[in-house]
Amino acid sequence: xxxxxxxxxxxxxxxxxxxxxxxxxxxxxxxxxxxxxxxxxxxxxxxxxxxxxxxxxxxxxxxxxxxxxxxxxxxxxxxxxxxxxxxxxxxxxxxxxxxxxxxxxxxxxxxxxxxxxxxxxxxxxxxxxxxxxxxxxxxxxxxxxxxxxxxxxxxxxxxxxxxxxxxxxxxxxxxxxxxxxxxxxxxxxxxxxxxxxxxxxxxxxxxxxxxxxxxxxxxxxxxxxxxxxxxxxxxxxxxxxxxxxxxxxxxxxxxxxxxxxxxxxxxxxxxxxxxxxxxxxxxxxxxxxxxxxxxx
Amino acid sequence: xxxxxxxxxxxxxxxxxxxxxxxxxxxxxxxxxxxxxxxxxxxxxxxxxxxxxxxxxxxxxxxxxxxxxxxxxxxxxxxxxxxxxxxxxxxxxxxxxxxxxxxxxxxxxxxxxxxxxxxxxxxxxxxxxxxxxxxxxxxxxxxxxxxxxxxxxxxxxxxxxxxxxxxxxxxxxxxxxxxxxxxxxxxxxxxxxxxxxxxxxxxxxxxxxxxxxxxxxxxxxxxxxxxxxxxxxxxxxxxxxxxxxxxxxxxxxxxxxxxxxxxxxxxxxxxxxxxxxxxxxxxxxxxxxxxxxxxx
Numbered sequence: 001x002x003x004x005x006x007x008x009x010x011x012x013x014x015x016x017x018x019x020x021x022x023x024x025x026x027x028x029x030x031x032x033x034x035x036x037x038x039x040x041x042x043x044x045x046x047x048x049x050x051x052x053x054x055x056x057x058x059x060x061x062x063x064x065x066x067x068x069x070x071x072x073x074x075x076x077x078x079x080x081x082x083x084x085x086x087x088x089x090x091x092x093x094x095x096x097x098x099x100x101x102x103x104x105x106x107x108x109x110x111x112x113x114x115x116x117x118x119x120x121x122x123x124x125x126x127x128x129x130x131x132x133x134x135x136x137x138x139x140x141x142x143x144x145x146x147x148x149x150x151x152x153x154x155x156x157x158x159x160x161x162x163x164x165x166x167x168x169x170x171x172x173x174x175x176x177x178x179x180x181x182x183x184x185x186x187x188x189x190x191x192x193x194x195x196x197x198x199x200x201x202x203x204x205x206x207x208x209x210x211x212x213x214x215x216x217x218x219x220x221x222x223x224x225x226x227x228x229x230x231x232x233x234x235x236x237x238x239x240x241x242x243x244x245x246x247x248x249x250x251x252x253x254x255x256x257x258x259x260x261x262x263x264x265x266x267x268x269x270x271x272x273x274x275x276x277x278x279x280x281x282x283x284x285x286x287x288x289x290x291x292x293x294x295x296x
Numbered sequence: 297x298x299x300x301x302x303x304x305x306x307x308x309x310x311x312x313x314x315x316x317x318x319x320x321x322x323x324x325x326x327x328x329x330x331x332x333x334x335x336x337x338x339x340x341x342x343x344x345x346x347x348x349x350x351x352x353x354x355x356x357x358x359x360x361x362x363x364x365x366x367x368x369x370x371x372x373x374x375x376x377x378x379x380x381x382x383x384x385x386x387x388x389x390x391x392x393x394x395x396x397x398x399x400x401x402x403x404x405x406x407x408x409x410x411x412x413x414x415x416x417x418x419x420x421x422x423x424x425x426x427x428x429x430x431x432x433x434x435x436x437x438x439x440x441x442x443x444x445x446x447x448x449x450x451x452x453x454x455x456x457x458x459x460x461x462x463x464x465x466x467x468x469x470x471x472x473x474x475x476x477x478x479x480x481x482x483x484x485x486x487x488x489x490x491x492x493x494x495x496x497x498x499x500x501x502x503x504x505x506x507x508x509x510x511x512x513x514x515x516x517x518x519x520x521x522x523x524x525x526x527x528x529x530x531x532x533x534x535x536x537x538x539x540x541x542x543x544x545x546x547x548x549x550x551x552x553x554x555x556x557x558x559x560x561x562x563x564x565x566x567x568x569x570x571x572x573x574x575x576x577x578x579x580x581x582x583x584x585x586x587x588x589x590x591x592x
Contacts, residue, residue: 088406108385118414120441120445120446123441145418145421146419151322154411158405
């Protein structure tokens with residue numbers, strides 16, 4: 001059997017091929033077409049599209065039903081990073097060791113490249129697709145619009161910004177995590193459920209798993225911002241502290257934070273094993289640990 | 297019979313009610329919900345949603361099929377203005393005599409409010425809607441994604457920015473107009489055609505009318521930037537000159553520009569009258585003149 005690393009690498013290659021296929025269709029205006037490629041094809045982990053492919057595997061559906069939908073989700077993730085990095089927001093010059101998009105192409109261009117990625121994602125998502133009916137596609141578009149918007153990713157991002165330099169309570173921190181990163185990690189699992197046409201009970205299990213690994217992802221991010229290695233995370237360590245952001249470590253201390261992370265991962269793994277059995281859950285268990293114990 | 301002004305006022309009220317209904321559902325995070333309302337409910341002309349309602353009238357379809365879709369299109373138009381006004385782009389402090397969104401709420405907030413409007417528009421467009429089947433809704437979402445994106449509005453905006461301070465040829469100017477403003481003015485006419493389920497020939501007529509009034513709209517904008525009145529247009533006169541933008545007047549001179557505007561309007565009116573008859577085209581004829589001879 002393939003190691004998890006090999007498994008991830010294979011899925012990643014499939015996802016990146018779909019992203020390239022979509023983006024290579026765009027040629028003009030050059031700066032936007034180039035900028036979109038630069039922003040998306042930058043060595044990301046492809047966690048969200050890989051989660052969609054894994055869900056389709058789990059539900060014994062043809063993975064090809066999800067490759068281009070996964071590419072669109074990755075474009076939305078990438079646009080959010082491009083806009084996050086802008087001077088008016090996090091003002092980051094580097095991401096994964098490379099210049100951020102607005103640093104490379106200019107600030108006006110960075111804003112428009114982000115806008116173009118978001119818009120193009122919806123154009124891709126709403127294409128007719130063999131093997132899916134129009135109702136399913138519509139549900140996928142609608143869920144994506146909700147999870148990426150004011151009651152999802154952007155809402156979380158906004159509260160995060162508004163909270164800088166303020167003491168916030170645990171409820172607010174949970175709102176930020178649930179929305180800023182959580183919704184877009186839950187999204188591919190739910191899209192997989194829509195494609196797989198499974199029962200509401202099974203869908204709830206996938207949703208819960210998504211929520212838990214989304215939370216674990218964020219807690220781990222907070223830990224890496226303090227204990228991480230610039231060479232590995234590709235951006236300066238300590239930027240949360242500098243921006244006086246409330247995080248799990250700042251609210252609970254490092255020791256308790258690591259305990260919460262571990263408990264979250266155990267709950268995520270257990271709920272999947274209970275409902276789908278150990279054999280079928282294997283890659284999801286490995287993914288949870290990968291998220292919780294990664295170095296970047 | 298109602299005057300055209302009364303007719304426009306009535307349609308505008310219907311559109312604004314739908315926009316408010318949609319935006320009033322949003323409450324949290326407050327800054328985004330408030331900012332979205334501020335950006336959209338600012339006294340715009342509502343040209344795009346009104347065009348959709350007019351098309352439904354023309355095709356004898358229930359106007360209510362288009363009110364919330366029109367609201368979504370107006371949100372996309374508004375987001376594009378919010379991002380256009382940002383310091384990195386046009387750096388405008390005022391729009392229609394009021395502070396621009398980023399001036400009122402802050403720059404980071406302005407970026408996110410724009411992102412939220414764009415995303416929310418796709419969430420609204422992809423809702424199931426009585427009287428429309430899923431294929432129609434999907435076609436509407438897909439067309440909107442294409443016309444608002446890299447091969448539409450954003451593409452035009454990008455080439456416009458890249459052309460500042462440069463002499464550009466007429467082909468490039470046409471590309472900018474066709475995409476930056478043209479596509480989103482054509483969009484409601486084509487959405488009306490999708491809802492009305494009409495023949496390709498009739499659809500082409502509506503598309504051509506949309507292209508022509510879109511062009512007229514842009515030419516008139518260029519004229520107003522030189523001859524307009526601050527009190528009426530709500531922003532400083534002469535900003536195109538200052539940014540050294542290529543425009544119809546800068547390429548052709550004012551006299552010829554006005555002649556081109558007139559010819560464009562005549563062509564727009566004629567094509568509709570020829571195909572739908574004088575009586576049914578009446579409001580479209582009046583709208584063309586309204587666009588060409590407006591003072592703001």
